[in-house]
Amino acid sequence: MQKDKKMKQLDWENLGFSYIKTDYRFISHYKEGQWDEGSLTTDNKLHISEGSPALHYGQQCFEGMKAYRTKDGSINLFRPYENARRMKQSCERLLMPSYPEEDFVDAVKKVVKANEDWIPPYGSGSSLYIRPFVIGVGDNIGIKAAEEYIFSIFVIPVGSYFKGGLQPxxxxxxxxxxxxxxxxxxxxxxxxxxxxxxxxxxxxxxxxxxxxxxxxxxxxxxxxxxxxxxxxxxxxxxxxxxxxxxxxxxxxxxxxxxxxxxxxxxxxxxxxxxxxxxxxxxxxxxxxxxxxxxxxxxxxxxxxxxxxxxxxxxxxxxxxxxxxxxxxxxxxxxxxxxxxxxxx
Structure with missing residues (x-):
């Protein structure tokens, strides 16, 4: 995978917490009662109906998690199955179909691996932030659950929350x-x-x-x-x-x-x-x-x-x-x- 020129210019030790367009994200669509297999895409724009319940009635949820580069160069995910389970609970609360837990973790792995060049090096204090989300979409105007949904995951490199070390x-x-x-x-x-x-x-x-x-x-x-x-x-x-x-x-x-x-x-x-x-x-x-x-x-x-x-x-x-x-x-x-x- 060829490295993006912008990645080479990143100051890994002084990253903030802001959006950076990385190379790949995962997207899957729910239609007619089931999720499709999903795939990686380079398109960071979502194309949805103006009637999507996510826009009008807040039918959406998300997760926050991270990937870490270790001293030996390998990549760690921290308790990703817990994020999968919590997203399932959030989906159920808003009458949304949950994405299968094992498939959730597999999709996270795919996105992280595809964006491996964006994972900050060990010792920088930085990590790769992972944002999975589910939104209700489709042509709708009544106050009801959507019939179609999007599950997607994108990642961004983020810095240590505390510049200059942990402080109150x-x-x-x-x-x-x-x-x-x-x-x-x-x-x-x-x-x-x-x-x-x-x-x-x-x-x-x-x-x-x-x-x-x-x-x-x-x-x-x-x-x-x-x-x-x-x-x-x-x-x-x-x-x-x-x-x-x-x-x-x-x-x-x-x-x-x-x-x-x-x-x-x-x-x-x-x-x-x-x-x-x-x-x-x-x-x-x-x-x-x-x-x-x-x-x-x-x-x-x-x-x-x-x-x-x-x-x-x-x-x-x-x-x-x-x-x-x-x-x-x-x-x-x-x-x-x-x-x-x-x-x-």
Whole structure:
């Protein structure tokens, strides 16, 4: 495969998180009750009906995952079957046909392999971001599920979330709700993210990294941090993270929970995290695909500002969790069975 000239000009160690047109993407169409075999294409434009339910009624979902170049030059996928299962759950919530899990992983492998020249080198701190998505398409205007769908995957090289190393940032509790009780908060659908744009913008205008959302029913419990999950480390070395039907089932969070218990020896709990009980935490962070782990320095709650470990330094437990997880992803730390899938 001939390398694109633009690829040669990339500064691998200083990549941001922005769209870059890579060589190939995968696309499959669902018609008359079944998915076709799908194929790779160089066309990065979708051709859909103006009546597509994805455009008018938000019938769409997506995933976020990464491929990593290891020290020996091989390519790691991190828990891709979990992404396949979560997309299945999102599709079911929006009455969309799910793409078969094994075929999902195979399609991811094909796209990553076809764009191998775009995978950042080991040691750069960068990775290949993978975006699978499903959208409802076809000629439609009534409020109903589509009869046709598109499943597609594209990839882009992205840099390390933290320039200059892992560092804490400050957040502010939002007065907006991210998702409704018993709504679509647990599904990875675009509407959840659209709802977060305004509070996120207002948080940044006040010099905070993003907004923290409370439970929509009582406004007393932490649910999510921007587009990520919250976790806290108590003074008794417990790893605590919120549990709610409105929270996205984070693969990164569940991985950290396992590592906290099995590698660091912490007690792990999922449950209510009340906004007026922040003093129980000596460290706090957000976690997700993009940042992996984002240490929370301080949290603005109304007129009060609560500092966890430090606004300038990362807490030792948070740092251990980050190093353990990133080490697994890049192949430097032994992975639990089934966590790493190789791209041949």
């Amino acid at each position: 940032s400050n957040f502010i509790v939002s007065t907006y709700d991210r998702a409704a009780p018993r709504g679509t908060g647990a599904a990875k659908v675009g509407g959840n993210y659209a709802a977060s744009l305004l509070p996120g913008k207002e948080a940044k205008e006040r010099q905070f990294s993003d907004a923290v959302y409370l439970d929509p029913a009582t406004q007393t419990k932490i649910e999510e941090v921007g587009a990520a999950n919250f976790f806290g480390i108590t003074h008794d070395d417990e790893f605590i993270t919120p549990k709610s039907p409105s929270i996205l089932n984070s693969i990164t969070k569940r991985s950290l929970m396992w590592l906290a218990e099995n590698r660091l020896g912490l007690t792990v709990k999922e449950g209510d995290v009340y906004i007026d009980e922040l003093d129980q935490f000596k460290e706090a962070g957000a976690c997700g695909t993009a940042a992996i782990v984002a240490p929370i320095g301080g949290l603005q709650v109304g007129k009060d500002f609560h500092v966890f470990y430090s606004e300038k330094e990362v807490g030792p437990v948070t740092m251990q969790l980050y190093n353990e997880l990133v080490g697994i992803q890049f192949g430097d730390v032994k992975a639990p069975e089934g966590w790493i899938v190789k791209v041949d």
